[in-house]
Amino acid sequence: MVDPLLALRHRNDLVRLLRTWQDAHDYADRHPDEADRLMAFREKLSVLRFREAEKGLFYPSLREQGPLLEPGGVLADNLAAVKRVQVHLGMVKPGAPIPRVDDEPLRLALGRT
Numbered sequence: 001m002v003d004p005l006l007a008l009r010h011r012n013d014l015v016r017l018l019r020t021w022q023d024a025h026d027y028a029d030r031h032p033d034e035a036d037r038l039m040a041f042r043e044k045l046s047v048l049r050f051r052e053a054e055k056g057l058f059y060p061s062l063r064e065q066g067p068l069l070e071p072g073g074v075l076a077d078n079l080a081a082v083k084r085v086q087v088h089l090g091m092v093k094p095g096a097p098i099p100r101v102d103d104e105p106l107r108l109a110l111g112r113t
Contacts, residue, residue: 004100011105018109022062062110069103076101 007014028035040050060068068074079098086092 014105015108025059065106069101069106
């Protein structure tokens with residue numbers, strides 16, 4: 001989730017951040033023990049505690065995120081469903097906007113336009 005104005009003003013930085021995020025995960029896949037040590041140290045945890053905290057977490061790759069972020073995709077559907085519940089509960093008015101899903105930074109990070 002990124003503030004829309006920040007995403008527009010810093011599009012190239014966002015693309016670099018996505019690529020760096022993917023590079024970090026690729027590195028962790030290739031060097032799991034070293035990556036766990038580094039991340040545990042950063043989080044001030046033992047490696048064992050860090051690994052316990054990570055159990056069950058799934059980090060989809062940038063490629064796997066494509067279908068989630070495409071217009072009319074999973075995220076857009078989920079945002080619409082949340083709004084319907086919020087309207088039903090009286091938390092928002094029916095005409096309230098739904099955040100726009102923008103997959104362009106992801107496509108750029110993957111080298112697609």
